[in-house]
Amino acid sequence: MDRVRISNLTKYYGTTLVLDDVNLSVAEHEVVCLIGASGSGKSTLLRCVNKLVPFDHGTIELDGVSIEDEQFRNSNELHKRVGIVFQAFNLFPHMNVLDNVTLAPRKVHGVSRKESEANARRLLDLFGMSEFAAAFPEQLSGGQQQRVAIIRTMATNPDVLMLDEITAALDPELIGGVLRIIKDLAAQGMTMMIVTHEMGFAREVADRVCFLEDGRILEEGPPAQLFSTPEHPRTQQFLQRIIEAGRL
Amino acid sequence: MIAEERRPAPPARRTLSFRERALPFVISIVSVAIVFGLAARLVTSATHWPRIKLQFFNRDAIVAAFPTVFRGFLTNMSVWAIALVAIAIWALVLAIFRSLNGPWFAPLKVFAVLYIDLIRGIPSLLLVLLFGFGVPALQIPGLPRTGLFWGAVAMVLGYSAYAAEVYRSGMEAVHDGQRAAAKALGLSQWQTMIYAIVPQAVRNVLPALLNLAVALQKDVALLSVIGVRDAVREAQIYTARTFNYSSLIAAAMLFLAATIPMARFTDYVARKDQERRLQRTV
Numbered sequence: 345m346d347r348v349r350i351s352n353l354t355k356y357y358g359t360t361l362v363l364d365d366v367n368l369s370v371a372e373h374e375v376v377c378l379i380g381a382s383g384s385g386k387s388t389l390l391r392c393v394n395k396l397v398p399f400d401h402g403t404i405e406l407d408g409v410s411i412e413d414e415q416f417r418n419s420n421e422l423h424k425r426v427g428i429v430f431q432a433f434n435l436f437p438h439m440n441v442l443d444n445v446t447l448a449p450r451k452v453h454g455v456s457r458k459e460s461e462a463n464a465r466r467l468l469d470l471f472g473m474s475e476f477a478a479a480f481p482e483q484l485s486g487g488q489q490q491r492v493a494i495i496r497t498m499a500t501n502p503d504v505l506m507l508d509e510i511t512a513a514l515d516p517e518l519i520g521g522v523l524r525i526i527k528d529l530a531a532q533g534m535t536m537m538i539v540t541h542e543m544g545f546a547r548e549v550a551d552r553v554c555f556l557e558d559g560r561i562l563e564e565g566p567p568a569q570l571f572s573t574p575e576h577p578r579t580q581q582f583l584q585r586i587i588e589a590g591r592l
Numbered sequence: 593m594i595a596e597e598r599r600p601a602p603p604a605r606r607t608l609s610f611r612e613r614a615l616p617f618v619i620s621i622v623s624v625a626i627v628f629g630l631a632a633r634l635v636t637s638a639t640h641w642p643r644i645k646l647q648f649f650n651r652d653a654i655v656a657a658f659p660t661v662f663r664g665f666l667t668n669m670s671v672w673a674i675a676l677v678a679i680a681i682w683a684l685v686l687a688i689f690r691s692l693n694g695p696w697f698a699p700l701k702v703f704a705v706l707y708i709d710l711i712r713g714i715p716s717l718l719l720v721l722l723f724g725f726g727v728p729a730l731q732i733p734g735l736p737r738t739g740l741f742w743g744a745v746a747m748v749l750g751y752s753a754y755a756a757e758v759y760r761s762g763m764e765a766v767h768d769g770q771r772a773a774a775k776a777l778g779l780s781q782w783q784t785m786i787y788a789i790v791p792q793a794v795r796n797v798l799p800a801l802l803n804l805a806v807a808l809q810k811d812v813a814l815l816s817v818i819g820v821r822d823a824v825r826e827a828q829i830y831t832a833r834t835f836n837y838s839s840l841i842a843a844a845m846l847f848l849a850a851t852i853p854m855a856r857f858t859d860y861v862a863r864k865d866q867e868r869r870l871q872r873t874v
């Protein structure tokens with residue numbers, strides 16, 4: 345059963361074509377990594393899936409129901425089921441870690457404060473962040489903030505988790521800790537769509553890798569195949585550049 | 593151990609001698625004393641100074657007028673305190689109305705835009721006259737008829753338009769990522785406002801709001817024109833009776849005693865705010 349099914353998705357920003365007839369399905373428990381050059385439309389694709397931006401043609405279905413269906417008229421209903429974590433963490437600076445994590449469960453999902461805090465502490469513990477429950481975002485390192493941002497989204501118990509270059513703003517020594525969390529989540533069977541420039545990570549965690557260029561999926565396949573024997577010349581070029589930059 | 597020994601010793605802090613520390617301080621005191629002393633000398637040696645002193649700085653008149661002026665001043669300060677709370681709330685409501693999007697919120701938005709544009713274009717004095725004299729004259733049953741009440745309402749309505757714009761600038765300064773994060777977590781537009789945007793906006797604009805509060809502290813004296821017996825009104829009454837202006841000086845001193853600490857406090861909050869911002873960017 346496909347959790348997410350994207351069919352013939354097309355999007356323009358003004359007159360620029362940003363997504364060009366994209367077809368992509370993500371099965372339950374599957375981890376799909378999206379790779380591609382800057383400006384190829386990776387972020388836009390994720391943002392379309394949870395309606396942060398509108399699209400022009402095609403359909404996006406969640407568990408067989410179009411996200412333009414009456415059921416998702418109020419986009420909060422969609423956001424309850426599809427979580428996203430951004431490159432820039434975007435933690436709420438005026439709340440401590442615990443409040444950041446419990447806000448959405450309490451206000452959106454109607455969980456009691458006691459229950460949501462217990463769940464938050466369990467997640468913080470699981471990801472090695474329990475000692476920071478009372479800390480404010482500005483007291484944390486970038487890597488710690490990003491882990492809190494992931495926990496904050498996980499606390500809403502989403503069916504699908506989307507990650508948009510969550511390690512791109514981090515110092516190299518902090519990246520490992522964040523990626524480890526994602527590998528744990530993958531191992532637990534979380535359905536994920538991951539935009540990343542960390543090819544080593546994509547190779548380890550992905551069930552399938554999609555290469556985007558100019559808003560089109562040029563090539564997709566299991567990581568072993570796509571990384572070692574890419575078919576499309578553009579994919580080969582892209583990977584060659586990555587290797588030269590020392591990131592694979 | 594070895595590593596510790598190899599670490600270079602921190603540079604010895606250069607200690608300033610007593611002379612080096614005290615001299616700048618002494619120089620500033622002496623120069624200030626000389627300049628202000630000369631100025632005072634110049635003023636008090638003017639031919640008209642005795643008359644000025646008698647008319648404006650008459651100690652006996654100030655003491656005699658003080659009790660009534662002070663009672664009036666308490667009126668000023670209570671109006672100020674109550675108006676401050678009312679403005680803080682009403683302006684925030686206006687600012688939220690103004691920044692809501694979506695067809696259902698359009699009437700609220702239009703109302704807020706019109707309100708702010710209209711009220712900001714009218715002089716405060718005119719508002720006070722309109723409300724303080726105008727509304728009681730309508731004699732609407734069930735509504736208070738005192739100038740004090742309607743004058744205060746005029747101040748609240750007027751200042752709220754300015755404060756609403758201050759709030760709004762604070763909301764716009766909150767990073768877009770905050771809105772995206774709140775939305776992606778499933779918060780509604782309203783919840784995003786209340787839990788994510790407004791708390792950050794208020795913190796952003798606290799110094800600017802406090803500046804408005806200082807301005808309001810003096811502007812409550814406008815109520816004297818509609819007959820409210822505040823400090824200025826009481827001082828005028830005394831002046832009319834004795835043809836001596838020292839009571840106005842007494843009122844001025846009372847206002848200064850309130851506004852100067854308030855202004856210093858505002859500076860302090862602004863400085864703290866700036867430190868916080870600097871820390872965050874590191």
Ligand SMILES: Nc1ncnc2c1ncn2[C@@H]1O[C@H](COP(=O)(O)OP(=O)(O)OP(=O)(O)O)[C@@H](O)[C@H]1O
Pocket residue numbers: 357362380381382383384385386387388389
């Ligand atoms: N709000 C916007 N308005 C107009 N054009 C936009 C907007 N956001 C993105 N674009 C354009 O859409 C295209 C795709 O952008 P997108 O952010 O999806 O790329 P990306 O693959 O995520 O790139 P990166 O790896 O740099 O994050 C780019 O050409 C970009 O300039």
Ligand SMILES: [Mg+2]
Pocket residue numbers: 386387388508509
């Ligand atoms: Mg992007």
